[in-house]
Amino acid sequence: MLPLSTLQGALQSLSKTYDLRPAGKLVIAVAILGKSRYLGVNEYRTHPDMYSLKASGIVVCYVHAEQRAIAKVPRQSRSKVSLYVFRVLKSGGLTMAKPCPLCQIYLQREGVEDIHYTDWSGAWRSL
Ligand SMILES: [Zn+2]
Numbered sequence: 001m002l003p004l005s006t007l008q009g010a011l012q013s014l015s016k017t018y019d020l021r022p023a024g025k026l027v028i029a030v031a032i033l034g035k036s037r038y039l040g041v042n043e044y045r046t047h048p049d050m051y052s053l054k055a056s057g058i059v060v061c062y063v064h065a066e067q068r069a070i071a072k073v074p075r076q077s078r079s080k081v082s083l084y085v086f087r088v089l090k091s092g093g094l095t096m097a098k099p100c101p102l103c104q105i106y107l108q109r110e111g112v113e114d115i116h117y118t119d120w121s122g123a124w125r126s127l
Helices: 004-015 065-072 075-080 101-109
Strands: 027-033 036-041 051-053 059-061 082-088 114-118 124-126
Touching (some): 004 036, 036 065, 065 082, 065 101
Parallel strands (some): 082 114
Antiparallel strands (some): 027 082
8 A cells, every 4th residue: 555655745735735734624635647647635624415505595515525536537548547545634643534425436436546545543444
């Protein structure tokens, strides 16, 4: 399994834009294709619902980290990526980031097969 140090460069570029450790609320997805890295983060405070009904009656769709990362990968290459999804705690440790059922359907439809995520103990698991 991929050590987190391999993602260090990708994480550094992300950390210029995002606080990567807001109590583990940010999910980070990195799709690796050869030497290319495609990054995605979820929108803050959205999980687990992809849709929410605002008081105004407007339905808002939230995009998850996995979808953001994969959407950047050229369509014809999506079956060749390795996707890593993880969540960083304030302590710097990793915690649960299993793709939600809707993301799993999306990833399957896009042909992404090599999917890894961190579990509650921070260990990598494969879908
Ligand atoms: Zn999801």
